[in-house]
Amino acid sequence: MRRVLCREFGPTDRLELVEEPDPSPGPGQVVVAVEAxxxxFVDALIVRGGYQLRPELPFTPGTAVAGRVVGVGEGVDGRVRGCRVAAxxxxxxxYASHVVVPAEExxxxxxxxxxxxxxxxxxxYSTLxxxxxxxxxxxAGERxxxxxxxxGIGLAAVDVARGLGARVLAVASTEEKRNAAVTAGAEDAVGYDALKDAIRAGTDGGADVVIDPVGGDAAEQALRALRPLGRYAVLGFTxxxxxxxxxxxxxxxxxxxVGVDWGDWARADPRAATALAADLLARVDRGELHPPAPARRPLEEAGAALxxxxxxxxxxxxxLIP
Structure with a gap:
């Protein structure tokens, strides 16, 4: 197997690609051959040592994979071998060609x-x-x-809110990003200049909900643009x-x-997080949610991607494609 290794917190270009023996599953585990x-952004923060979680070194970054089960451990139904899964x-x-995961997750x-x-x-999408x-x-109908x-979080927010019947105003820093948000379902998109006035103008007087993974100077302006009884969701500080x-x-x-820390909730209750992920993937399969196709990079370019x-x-x- 191949995996990316972070030996020290710092610049992402210090990540290494190493080769090791293929892993074997323990009791209750499966081995997944990773397709992607x-x-x-959070992965980049973790590698650089700028996130609230600091894994024990050395470690392999990344928290989401999709692939096919190629090995099963004791106590796992053998019929899962060959099935496509995400975890x-x-x-x-x-960030590896093969991963070991609890079968229930x-x-x-x-x-x-x-x-x-x-x-x-x-x-x-799990966060949203x-x-x-x-x-x-x-x-439905809320602004x-x-x-x-x-x-990634912003486009998911646009898609999920639009799927719930909301009318979405996107805020992004470049024309390319604003166009992507409109493609994802936003009615309109604006930049950060004079943000309070831009939000009020784009929402007929004020927003019902602000979803903020950005923080910084934009936060107070967006808060001031809320209607009475408006809700402000804090997702992060990119x-x-x-x-x-x-x-x-x-x-x-x-x-x-309102604080939204999906990661803390998922770590505390991985079964609930897996159930939410299964619901998400089923909605994608049914065409109810529309995640955009990502850019693809080989595993050895993990540092450049981050x-x-x-x-x-x-x-x-x-x-990242192994």
Whole structure:
């Protein structure tokens, strides 16, 4: 097998590709031959040592794979061998040609769903499904604003909110990213200049919901653009800056700020996370959700791919193909 190894936290171009003996499954485990692994902005932060989770070194990055079961351990139904599956690996290790996963933590994957699409959708779409089913229900007709709408999380937010019947205004930094958000289902897209006024103008007076994976200077402007009883969802800080949201602007007009940490929830309850992932993949197979096709890079270019995320130069997602 081949896998990417991070020996020290730092620049992503220090990642190594190593060869090792193929893994064997233990009791209750399966071996998955990886067809695609999802790469993400968070992966880049972890490799650089800038995330709240710091795995024990050395480690293999990545938390999402899609592929086919090629080995089963004791106690696992042998009929699963040969089946296509997707899996979340919250303990990392996805950037590899083969991975070992608990059998109860793999989700079935239709032969009709592209592995690269599945692998890159797992984290971003699971985050949004968790948000809308556990933290922040969205109803048809609501005006939803998505910040960072050209990235993986942002495009998933546009698609999920649009599927719930919301009217979506996308906010993104470049024309390419704004066009991608409109393709994903946003009614319109704007940049970050004069953001409060742009949101109010684009939502007929104010947003019902803001979905924010960006943070930084945009956060307060978006908060101020909420309608009375509006909800503000904090998903992350890809800008690199954690905003200090003014509490008086939350109090005024009865606004709500909601934290959405799917990763913490998934690590605490991997079976629930797997069930959510299975539901996601079934919706993709039925055509209810539409994850965009990712850019594809070979496994040996993992460092370069994460470097592009770190530079915020990625529109959509990147899949690593072993």
């Amino acid at each position: 692994a999802g790469a993400s 979340l690996m919250m303990g990392f290790g996805a 793999v989700a079935p994957l239709s032969e009709d769903v592209d592995a690269a699409v599945a692998a890159t959708a797992l984290e971003s 499904l968790f948000a809308t089913t556990h933290r922040l229900p969205i109803t 939803v604003v998505v910040l960072g709408a050209g990235g 800008s690199g800056e954690i905003p200090r949201l003014p509490a008086n602007r939350v109090l005024l007009a009865n606004r709500t700020v 470097g592009r995320y770190a530079e915020r130069a990625v529109t959509g997602k990147i899949a």
